[in-house]
Amino acid sequence: MVLSISGINKSYKKVKNEAVKALDNVSLEIDQGELVAVNGPSGCGKTTLLLIAGGLLYPDQGEVLLDNTNLYDISANERDKKRAEKIGFVFQQFYLVPYINILENILIPSIGSNSYSSSLEKRARSLIGQFNLSHRIHHKPGELSTGERQRVALARALINEPKILFADEPTGNLDDDNAGIVLNYISDFAKEGGAVLLVTHDGRIGKHAHRTYKMKDGSFLSNTLNV
Ligand SMILES: Nc1ncnc2c1ncn2[C@@H]1O[C@H](COP(=O)(O)OP(=O)(O)OP(=O)(O)O)[C@@H](O)[C@H]1O
Numbered sequence: 538m539v540l541s542i543s544g545i546n547k548s549y550k551k552v553k554n555e556a557v558k559a560l561d562n563v564s565l566e567i568d569q570g571e572l573v574a575v576n577g578p579s580g581c582g583k584t585t586l587l588l589i590a591g592g593l594l595y596p597d598q599g600e601v602l603l604d605n606t607n608l609y610d611i612s613a614n615e616r617d618k619k620r621a622e623k624i625g626f627v628f629q630q631f632y633l634v635p636y637i638n639i640l641e642n643i644l645i646p647s648i649g650s651n652s653y654s655s656s657l658e659k660r661a662r663s664l665i666g667q668f669n670l671s672h673r674i675h676h677k678p679g680e681l682s683t684g685e686r687q688r689v690a691l692a693r694a695l696i697n698e699p700k701i702l703f704a705d706e707p708t709g710n711l712d713d714d715n716a717g718i719v720l721n722y723i724s725d726f727a728k729e730g731g732a733v734l735l736v737t738h739d740g741r742i743g744k745h746a747h748r749t750y751k752m753k754d755g756s757f758l759s760n761t762l763n764v
């Protein structure tokens with residue numbers, strides 16, 4: 538099992554006397570080659586789930602096992618190392634670095650993992666081509682459309698060939714053609730043995746996803762087996 542999370546609870550600390558229970562006893566497993574989708578209304582806890590599963594936010598309770606290592610039982614440094622080696626993450630708000638161009642943005646994870654090489658730059662250029670960004674290669678994020686920035690964020694998440702990809706609404710800002718390209722790419726990534734946890738409202742993911750979980754008020758309602 539690549540990812541196994543169990544019994545996750547998370548409340549955000551009180552804002553004006555009221556705590557927000559964002560996740561309530563969530564469990565989920567993803568194996569190699571599986572693409573798992575989560576959808577549900579705004580505020581139901583999807584991003585919180587992704588952040589916790591991706592080693593970016595401590596749960597109050599529960600376990601997150603990535604390749605059998607409990608991500609919250611190890612030091613922050615070790616967790617960063619695991620993330621650099623094994624995790625690709627596409628944030629809902631992208632978080633690109635504004636003052637460097639898109640090629641450099643995509644290569645940023647190679648700095649964290651000390652893996653920069655000319656073949657990696659070649660891979661970055663190939664992702665740029667596949668995601669229809671070649672004509673913008675020297676642009677900085679502020680000089681791109683939202684959908685272009687979204688595709689840069691995905692390319693950055695994929696550059697290190699992660700074992701698992703977490704993506705928060707990766708087609709949220711894309712036109713049909715580019716959404717199709719991105720969904721096909723993510724689906725092929727899973728077919729080639731990658732694991733994927735995707736938050737999406739995109740109905741087209743149904744045909745690619747192995748399971749789709751519907752979330753409401755911090756819990757999974759049901760799970761639909763698609764294949
Ligand atoms: N840092 C925080 N402090 C307090 N409450 C928070 C914080 N972050 C999120 N929340 C609350 O936790 C709940 C879950 O938030 P989350 O971002 O996981 O939702 P979501 O399902 O991703 O929503 P969306 O579809 O709008 O992105 C929401 O009610 C939100 O208001």
Ligand SMILES: [Mg+2]
Nearest residue numbers: 583584629705
């Ligand atoms: Mg969200």
